[in-house]
Amino acid sequence: MTTPQLFTRELPSVRLGASGSAIDLDRCDGTFTEMVDYRQREVPPVWAAHNNCGGDTILPWKEGQRFLVGDEEYEVVEVRLLPKYTATPKDLLGMKGELALQTCLYGEPLMSFVGATSVRVLAEE
Numbered sequence: 484m485t486t487p488q489l490f491t492r493e494l495p496s497v498r499l500g501a502s503g504s505a506i507d508l509d510r511c512d513g514t515f516t517e518m519v520d521y522r523q524r525e526v527p528p529v530w531a532a533h534n535n536c537g538g539d540t541i542l543p544w545k546e547g548q549r550f551l552v553g554d555e556e557y558e559v560v561e562v563r564l565l566p567k568y569t570a571t572p573k574d575l576l577g578m579k580g581e582l583a584l585q586t587c588l589y590g591e592p593l594m595s596f597v598g599a600t601s602v603r604v605l606a607e608e
Contacts, residue, residue: 495540496551497584499530511536515584526575527598531585538586541597549602557582558605561598568592 500514501507507516508531515530515538522528532538544550548559561579567587575583580598587594 494549494551494556497530497532497537497540499552508533508536513537518585521572521575523572523576525577526572527578527580527583529572529575529583529585529596534586534589538584539589541584541586542588542595544597550599552582556602557599558602559597560600560605563596563598564588564593565596566592567594570594 498514500510500512500516502517502519504518504520510516511533513536515532518529518531534542544559545562546559550557550559563575563578565574575596578596578598579600581600581604582598584597584599585594
């Protein structure tokens with residue numbers, strides 16, 4: 484008799500780095516930078532990375548996608564596509580989530596914002 488194998492699926496992960504502005508994204512160090520220009524009431528902290536510096540990880544994500552930040556598991560609770568050149572922090576007012584990840588789409592003048600909440604917090608609700 485054979486023992487059944489357990490199938491495990493590794494979750495994608497992102498690393499959060501330093502706080503800064505758009506110029507700090509050019510470090511391309513594999514982390515998402517907290518965008519101080521987006522700090523506003525009713526907007527979760529926004530962490531961004533260029534799509535060609537690891538940010539493209541988030542492009543296919545939809546609501547329900549789970550991922551890791553360090554050892555903490557998060558779930559995508561909202562996705563917003565906004566114009567790359569004219570969007571402002573006001574366009575993110577009321578976005579769901581404890582944090583938002585942002586990157587630009589390839590070949591389109593759009594940015595993707597992914598709102599996420601800790602699975603721990605979701606379980607407590």
